[in-house]
Amino acid sequence: xxxxxxxxxxxxxxxxxxxFELDRKPxxxxxxxxxxxxxxxxxxxxxxxxxxxxxSMSVAEKRTLLDALLSAGLPxxxxxxxxxxxxxxxxxxxxRHAVQxxxxxxxxxxxFYYKGVSDEGLFRAYANLIEGVGDERLRVYLYxxxxxxxxPITLGLIERLLKAYPKQIAGAKxxxxxxxxxxxxxxxxxxxxxxxxxxxxVFLLPGLRAxxxxxxxxxxxxxxxxxxxxxxxxQTPQADAWHERIRKIRGIFQAFPMISAMKEAVAxxxxxxAWRIVRPPLVELSDEQSLELRRQLxxxxxxxxxxxxxxYSE
Amino acid sequence: xxxxxxxxxxxxxxxxxxxFELDRKPxxxxxxxxxxxxxxxxxxxxxxxxxxxxxSMSVAEKRTLLDALLSAGLPxxxxxxxxxxxxxxxxxxxxRHAVQxxxxxxxxxxxFYYKGVSDEGLFRAYANLIEGVGDERLRVYLYxxxxxxxxPITLGLIERLLKAYPKQIAGAKxxxxxxxxxxxxxxxxxxxxxxxxxxxxVFLLPGLRAxxxxxxxxxxxxxxxxxxxxxxxxQTPQADAWHERIRKIRGIFQAFPMISAMKEAVAxxxxxxAWRIVRPPLVELSDEQSLELRRQLxxxxxxxxxxxxxxYSE
Numbered sequence: 309x310x311x312x313x314x315x316x317x318x319x320x321x322x323x324x325x326x327x328f329e330l331d332r333k334p335x336x337x338x339x340x341x342x343x344x345x346x347x348x349x350x351x352x353x354x355x356x357x358x359x360x361x362x363x364s365m366s367v368a369e370k371r372t373l374l375d376a377l378l379s380a381g382l383p384x385x386x387x388x389x390x391x392x393x394x395x396x397x398x399x400x401x402x403x404r405h406a407v408q409x410x411x412x413x414x415x416x417x418x419x420f421y422y423k424g425v426s427d428e429g430l431f432r433a434y435a436n437l438i439e440g441v442g443d444e445r446l447r448v449y450l451y452x453x454x455x456x457x458x459x460p461i462t463l464g465l466i467e468r469l470l471k472a473y474p475k476q477i478a479g480a481k482x483x484x485x486x487x488x489x490x491x492x493x494x495x496x497x498x499x500x501x502x503x504x505x506x507x508x509x510v511f512l513l514p515g516l517r518a519x520x521x522x523x524x525x526x527x528x529x530x531x532x533x534x535x536x537x538x539x540x541x542x543q544t545p546q547a548d549a550w551h552e553r554i555r556k557i558r559g560i561f562q563a564f565p566m567i568s569a570m571k572e573a574v575a576x577x578x579x580x581x582a583w584r585i586v587r588p589p590l591v592e593l594s595d596e597q598s599l600e601l602r603r604q605l606x607x608x609x610x611x612x613x614x615x616x617x618x619x620y621s622e
Numbered sequence: 623x624x625x626x627x628x629x630x631x632x633x634x635x636x637x638x639x640x641x642f643e644l645d646r647k648p649x650x651x652x653x654x655x656x657x658x659x660x661x662x663x664x665x666x667x668x669x670x671x672x673x674x675x676x677x678s679m680s681v682a683e684k685r686t687l688l689d690a691l692l693s694a695g696l697p698x699x700x701x702x703x704x705x706x707x708x709x710x711x712x713x714x715x716x717x718r719h720a721v722q723x724x725x726x727x728x729x730x731x732x733x734f735y736y737k738g739v740s741d742e743g744l745f746r747a748y749a750n751l752i753e754g755v756g757d758e759r760l761r762v763y764l765y766x767x768x769x770x771x772x773x774p775i776t777l778g779l780i781e782r783l784l785k786a787y788p789k790q791i792a793g794a795k796x797x798x799x800x801x802x803x804x805x806x807x808x809x810x811x812x813x814x815x816x817x818x819x820x821x822x823x824v825f826l827l828p829g830l831r832a833x834x835x836x837x838x839x840x841x842x843x844x845x846x847x848x849x850x851x852x853x854x855x856x857q858t859p860q861a862d863a864w865h866e867r868i869r870k871i872r873g874i875f876q877a878f879p880m881i882s883a884m885k886e887a888v889a890x891x892x893x894x895x896a897w898r899i900v901r902p903p904l905v906e907l908s909d910e911q912s913l914e915l916r917r918q919l920x921x922x923x924x925x926x927x928x929x930x931x932x933x934y935s936e
Contacts, residue, residue, distance in 0.1 A: 332750075363708040363735035366681075366715075394677040394708075396902065401680075419903045421677035421734065423770055429903035436646075436902055456737055458772055459903070588710065588750055589733045589743035589773070 316447075316478065316503060317388055317412045318521040320512070320539050322346055322528035323357025325571055326365070326373070328585040334369055336376035338583070342529075342574070343382050349532040350539075353382065354415055356390035356402075358456055358483070359526040359567050364587040367398050371405050384410035388524070392417030392451060396433060400440035413447040413478055415524070420457040427465045434469055438476050446476050453483035453507065460484070463496055470500055481524045483507030487514065494519040509535045509558060513551040516542045526566060527558045530573045531610075560604045568593045569601055576602070630761075630792065630817060631702055631726045632835040634826070634853050636660055636842035637671025639885055640679070640687070642899040648683055649896070650690035656843075656888070657696050663846040664853075667696065668729055670704035670716075672770055672797070673840040673881050678901040681712050685719050698724035702838070706731030706765060710747060714754035727761035727792055729838070734771040741779045748783055752790050760790050767797035767821065774798070777810055784814055795838045797821030801828065808833040823849045823872060827865040830856045840880060841872045844887045845924075874918045882907045883915055890916070 324346065327338030343353055355377070356362035356370050365373075374389060391403040391414040399416065406414050416437065418430050438446060450469070452461040461480065469477045479502050482490045490511060493504045498519045505524045506515045512523040512535070528535050531554060538550040561569045568586055572593050575583035584592045593601065638660065641652030657667050669691070670676035670684050679687075688703060705717040705728040713730065720728050730751065732744050752760060764783070766775040775794065783791045793816050796804045804825060807818045812833045819838045820829045826837040826849070842849050845868060852864040875883045882900055886907050889897035898906045907915065 358735075364710065364733065366709045366711045369709075369711065395680045395683075396678065397680040397683065419678065421672075421770065422903055423772075425903040426905055429905045432905070433902035456735065458737075588747035589736055589739040591740055591743045591746070 315385075315412075316521075317352060317386070318503065319350065319352060320509075320522050320528055320532075320535055321352035321354040321388060321505070321524040322532070323359040323390070323524060323526055324353055324355045325529045325567070325574060325583075326360045326362075327583055328587065330582060330585070332585060332587055334365060334373055335582070336373055338580070339373055340376060340380040340382065343377055344380075346528065346532060347382060347386060350536045351528045351532050352386040352388065353377070354388045354390065354481075354524050357415065357524070357526075358390075358453060359529070359570070360390065361567065361587055361590065362390045364590075367393070367402050370402055374406065374409060378409050385412050387411040388413045388415050388449060390415045390417065390451070392419075394419045394421045396436050396440065399437050403437060403446065404441045404443065407441060407443045407446050413449050415449045415451050415481055417451045417453070417457055418459045418461060420459050423458050425459065427462055427468070430459070430461070430465055431468050431472075435472065438473050444475070447478035448473075448476050449478055449503075449505070450480040451483070452480055452489075455483075455485065463492060466493070466497060466502070470497060470502060474500070477502065479503030479505065479521070481505045481507050487511060490515060490520065491518055509538070509554050512538060512554075513542055513547055526570060527554075527561055530561065530570050530577075531557050556608055557605075557610055560601070560608060560610075564593060564597055564601055565590065569597075572598050572601060573605070629699075629726075630835075631666060631700070632817065633664065633666060634823075634836055634842055634846075634849055635666035635668040635702055635819070635838040636846070637673040637704070637838060637840055638667055638669045639843045639881070639888060639897075640674045640676075641894075641897055642901065644896060644899070646899060646901055648679060648687055650687055652894070652897070653687055654690060654694040654696065657691055658694075660842065660846060661696060661700060664850045665842050665846050666700040666702065667691070668702045668704065668795075668838050671729065671838070671840075672704075672767060673843070673884070674704065675881065675901050675904065676704045678904075681707070681716050684716055688720065688723060692723050699726050701725040702727045702729050702763060704729045704731065704765070706733075708733045708735045710750050710754065713751050717751060717760065718755045718757065721755060721757045721760050727763050729763045729765050729795055731765045731767070731771055732773045732775060734773050737772050739773065741776055741782070744773070744775070744779055745782050745786075749786065752787050758789070761792035762787075762790050763792055763817075763819070764794040765797070766794055766803075769797075769799065777806060780807070780811060780816070784811060784816060788814070791816065793817030793819065793835070795819045795821050801825060804829060804834065805832055823852070823868050826852060826868075827856055827861055840884060841868075841875055844875065844884050844891075845871050870922055871919075871924055874915070874922060874924075877918075878907060878911055878915055879904065883911075886912050886915060887919070
């Protein structure tokens with residue numbers, strides 16, 4: 309008998325960085341290449357996340373990119389695109405597109421413009437989305453990232469949503485950085501088939517030990533091999549040492565404007581300087597920051613992680 | 623010789639409430655009627671503001687509503703639609719549409735998803751918008767509303783933008799609620815033709831005395847006559863008494879979820895219960911809240927302000 313969740317997303321996923329051309333238009337070709345490298349290493353594709361600069365792209369741009377990934381043969385069963393938006397019609401449009409494309413799940417921010425809104429209002433927002441899409445295949449992962457969105461997903465809201473939509477509500481990404489909250493999500497809801505992904509590899513090992521199913525972490529863009537190694541070996545005696553190792557690398561990236569720092573590292577790895585480009589309101593690293601990042605990573609014996617995977621050679 | 627700003631927006635503008643149908647689609651017909659009543663009373667149309675639930679509507683929905691207003695003959699020279707968005711392509715699309723329609727100005731939120739971004743990043747966001755629209759007629763009003771957007775428009779950013787785009791940067795709406803900041807905007811930039819609108823009638827009188835050009839205030843949706851009276855009579859001895867009067871009415875609405883409370887009042891005035899509808903994540907007032915609002919307004923001798931304007935009869 310198969311495990312009831314065998315078909316579900318688990319393991320390490322990456323909010324995939326989005327490459328832009330010199331005119332700041334998204335580069336579908338660059339995104340396909342980067343996604344291929346991630347998938348080859350075992351990393352799932354949480355495209356259109358916070359670290360993908362998803363909020364800085366229109367719905368039409370995201371639809372086009374998703375179509376390009378699917379046309380290139382990237383596996384929808386390893387995809388959890390971010391489809392949340394302030395306007396529910398936008399969220400419905402992109403979510404429906406993802407579901408019809410066969411994506412395993414969608415990661416859904418709450419509407420994030422208004423602050424201090426009630427759980428009742430957020431419940432209605434997710435309910436409107438689920439009923440607006442109206443597709444049995446929809447699997448929603450709730451995206452709790454209060455430091456950025458300003459709008460938390462409370463345990464009470466999860467409970468209400470799970471009761472109303474037990475099949476559609478599949479889990480959550482917890483990017484609160486608050487381990488107690490992640491542990492509470494697992495404790496309260498994992499038994500109901502609610503899959504919890506901490507939002508950082510810093511919580512991958514404690515998460516797996518507590519009953520989380522993996523993690524969704526930005527630094528998988530630049531440190532996939534080491535993070536995947538911990539995921540595969542988490543039950544071995546070496547796990548704690550790997551945990552410390554990946555914490556250290558993450559700490560280096562996190563001390564810089566993180567999206568820009570990761571794009572800088574991908575630019576070195578790929579030899580393609582356009583990878584440095586970000587959309588406003590983000591700003592690329594200065595030359596000084598870039599040198600300092602490189603120095604700190606070298607001191608930490610950070611290897612360009614994609615080299616072994618024949619990065620960018622096809 | 624005419625005053626150099628005679629053609630510019632000034633006075634009292636309202637972030638016009640957006641009526642929805644029972645299926646939560648925007649009601650163009652209802653919006654036209656409400657705008658007409660506001661314009662008849664002298665109030666300008668800051669459609670698609672925070673209180674318009676603009677963030678909860680798609681770009682396509684907002685384009686359609688703007689077209690409906692113009693087709694109905696409402697005056698673009700009294701319009702300052704909100705056109706800011708997290709994604710610059712969205713902001714460019716709606717802004718271009720507004721400029722080509724002849725709108726006197728646009729009120730532009732900064733991209734508001736990422737927090738703690740630099741002035742350099744915000745400068746680039748506005749620069750990309752202005753250059754992306756590429757129309758000499760564009761007049762941008764910067765929208766400073768940190769309690770909601772989480773992304774402040776600093777005095778340093780205004781200075782840089784005014785230097786780079788002296789013709790396009792026309793002013794600001796200051797919804798910080800911080801009078802010192804409003805006064806500083808006027809003191810630093812009004813002489814350069816930068817028009818400051820406080821974001822509440824509470825600052826209308828002190829603002830006019832300090833050199834602001836009016837205000838953009840939500841409660842103009844429900845108390846237009848009294849606010850316009852203060853605007854017209856601000857240099858008379860009765861101004862301070864009117865100031866206290868409109869402060870009191872605003873205070874009542876503000877003690878409730880304000881957008882829902884204003885829609886409740888318009889529903890009473892119009893006799894159209896659909897006006898109570900809000901989009902998630904907002905929630906309409908409960909029956910108890912509605913009764914309490916009505917009681918407090920009656921105690922304050924609040925008259926249904928639109929009655930004299932033959933509200934909804936055409």
